[in-house]
Amino acid sequence: MNPEMKIIREVNIQAENFYNEAVKLGDHAAYALKAQHRSQMTNLENIAESAFKATDILDYIKKQTARFSYWRQPFPEDKDANTGFGERLKHYLEHRLQTTLENICGPKRLDIGNTTDEDKQERRRIYLLLIRQFVRQMVVEYEYQVSLGSASPGGKKREG
């Protein structure tokens, strides 16, 4: 398998693994932003798709969290019921997805080092691919929840 195919395969495998987390954050987004602030999710997705740098996405999340109280709204269904949506999303992308990146770049998987600029750039690119996948999944869940009008804790019924 050529290296690019390997990367796409690994990113897709990880997307399956973090699907449940993306769903939880999508539910949180639906609860906090509701249908009224749909453009916030659309903008986030657009920025994630077009950004050259992961930190552009993190800065955007920080800016929105600072500007709008609904980005700071916690989700009563979450284990950590004090953490707002923006902070929780930023933490996931900044820490958990970084760990995912470290794992898939390890010697048993993609075997991409972390010393040369070339390797670091490749890691950066894969990190962006992971963020995009995560944000896409989260936004799909958000759309689904607001379309059901079930953006309140306990308001949704999921099978399985």
Place this chain on the structure above:
Amino acid sequence: MLSNAQLQKIYLLSDTILYREATVFMRKLVQEQGCDPLPTSQVAGLLSIAEATRYDELHRFVLHQRDRNWPPSKRDIKTFYAALEEVLSLMQRKRLKDEFRLMPDIQGRSESEARQELDELMARLAREFIQHLVAENGVLAARKAEERMKQRMNRR
């Protein structure tokens, strides 16, 4: 004009070094030194200058803000600009060439060409650093405002 390789390197530095340093920079000022986050008017001014002007003009602006005779209620702004000036100066004097390796030695390049390239590189690096610190400043300001509101509610 900067080469594609230089821009890619700046993006890499921004993601791996400058973001973290700008976050630490703001947290140190606000959480350790007890400064207030930068007010919105200052944020807007700094961002627009960082985005629109050359590095020497940005540096002049930072020096001007640092050296202004601020009233006691706004001393934190002076502290902020003094700290920012130190970061930018160190970046220009040392880190850009030695650590970031953004200025290759090109034989036959005139002094003015080298100076112009240095200015362009510093403008990009400073812009990245300022974008990150402004984002963190916003989060810290919102947190502080919420804490104040909670305290006010508790007093009632």
